Amino acid sequence: MRTIPLVLVLVLASYTDALAQQQPLQPGQRIRVTAPNSGMNKQAATFEAVESGVLLVTADSTMRCPLAAVTRLDVYRGQQGHFWLGAGIGLGVGAAAGVVIGLQLCENDWVCQDDLQAEAALLGFGIGGAVGGLLGGGIGALIKTDRWEEVPLDRLRVSVVPQRGGRLGFGVSVSF
Secondary structure, three states, X not given: OOHHHXXXXXXXXXXXXXXXXXXXXXXXXXXXXXXXXXXXXXXXXXXXXXXXXXXXXEOXXXXXXXXXXOOEEEEEEEEEOOHHHHHHHHHHHHHHHHXXXXXXXXXXXXXXXXHHHHHHHHHHHHHHHHHHHHHHHHHHHHOOEXXXXXXXXXXXXXXXXXXXXXXXXXXXXXXX
C-alpha cells in the first residue's frame, strides 16, 4: 500500500515538471534580448509577440528582431535582496573594527591591564563581528537587484498555431 502514494507523488512531480518546461513566453513579460546584428545588447524590453519568425518587443518604441539573430534571451524573475553578502561584508568590517577598538581601549591603563590585550581584542572581534554582520545583513536585504534567468536558445520554440476563423498564427514557447 505504501507504493501507491509514492508512485502518485512521482507522477505528479513529473507532470508539474513537464508543465513548467513548456511555460510559454507571455505578452507583457519582461525580457532581455541580445542580438548584436540587430543592435540589441542585453536590451531590456517587454515581449509583445512573434510574427513570421520576427521577435516584437517594446522598450522606448516597438523593435523587431529576427529570431535567428538572437544570441541570448533572458527572462525577468523578480528582484532579490543581498542579505548574506551584506552580512559577510558587515561581519568582516565589524570584526576588524572591534579588534582595533578593543586594542585601543586596552592602551588606557584604567580599562585593562597588559595581560588582557588578547582577551580585549577577541571580545572586540566577537561583538564587532556580530553587530557588523547584523547591520550589514539588514542593509544588504534592502538593496535589491533584478534577477534574470537565461533561456537556452535551443529551448526557444516557434510554432504555427491555429487561430479563429481558420487563420494561422505563430506561438512561442520557452522551456525552463
